[in-house]
Amino acid sequence: MRTLENLQMVGGCLAFDFINTVNTRKPEPEFEYLETFENLIAWSEKAGSLDVVRLQALRKYAEQQPEVASAALRDVTKAREMLYALFSAIAAGDSPGAAVTGEFNRRLSDAFQKIYVKFGPGGTEVLFCNEEVAWNEPMYPVLKSAFDILTGGDFEKIKECPRCGWLFLDSSKNGKRKWCDMNVCGSRKKSLEYYYRKTKSRHNA
């Protein structure tokens, strides 16, 4: 059974692990890991992207205002699909369209208004939102991660698994990682199945 507990995080960065919260994208998502706002909180907890205290506050808000929480979740999944479109285009060597780029920038500037840096004896700390907790707070670290990848300049590393559409950063030495996970999509049998399906569909086209 698929659960958030056994969801693999193989994206290599927070943004990609967030985008990979559907089981597949080829052809369409079949299983949604972010079915409820509580799922989103649990995912953030698992990813370690937000402070536990802030997550507790969000959980309390969601219990008190379930309808607002549902609307907030719809917006978060909309943002996720925008991020997928953006990075999927880059992985394919294309440029993301103007609509996707515009939405990304709008959400990014919203997130960056809530990001601040703290200096301490241990070094620099990046913190999110120093006021009251916000519904879209789980998105701030995700968008920051997406920004870091986009400005890191190493687009060659941004890849999409040809079988399931999960995104990942290829940090392998030879830069030839093809699958999200060898055991899930890259096993010999599954690779052959994928090959034959592709061959067949090409013949049918």
Ligand SMILES: [Zn+2]
């Ligand atoms: Zn895959």
